[in-house]
Amino acid sequence: MESSTAWDELQNWHRICQLKFRYCYSIDDKRCNDFVDLFTDDAIIDYATRETYRGRTEIQGFIETHVTEFEQTTHTVLNPVIEIDGDSATGKWYGIVFLQSDGTTRFGQVRYDETYRRGDDGWKFASLKTESRLYTEI
Template identity: 35%
Template sequence: MSAADVAAIERLKHQYCYRIDDGDYAEWAALFTEDGRFVMDDGTTYEGRDELEAFGTDVFDDVYDETAHVVTNAVVDVDGDTATGRWYLELYHETPDGERGVQQATYRDSFERVDGEWRIADVDLTYGVGL
């Protein structure tokens, strides 16, 4: 496991946060592998870049006016061309009616190196942080 790989994966996760918060859903989906998956804690699954992009539009444009994804406590493990990562998430948001809130969650992700670049293979989101 190299420090460069860990740094690249952490940067990828930060890009994930910024792109979803900026509403760049196509660019957000492009961070995933072609068959990448996002799994919510209720089992709802979005698979492939087209579904991922639609998830961004359907959920974030319809539910929130603004969001800020803040990830902390990164633990990244690399094994060749695959890796796993775990983060705490604090999601700050404002709804169209002006309601503000914060949600806590845990990300458990897997990554694959594709053509020399790290991509997100799976995101598993669980609300709450296990307190």
């Protein structure tokens, strides 16, 4: 029985990692609807450099504006620590972000603190908070 539990936990860990990777790609590829679909209906996003967004309607408004601010973005995430408890989980990640607009490239390093909830349609973000660690032009 223990191996089945370990296997289930590994599968859930992998699915949460895939959720995070889809977050990065949907921003970088400017796929706003795909981005919003990653969040629960009552999700909260609290970016360190922006206001707080509550619910999918506000999240939709944010992403549709954000993708027009930069010509190109590249999000990379690493060092995940994910704790799973039934249909809920928490995660923390480091992120490296490159943002390009008007011939200027900016580099940022952030920490993500997140909660996830599993429903009939799989794992989704329930909350996402960032802490800016470094932000500079390069």
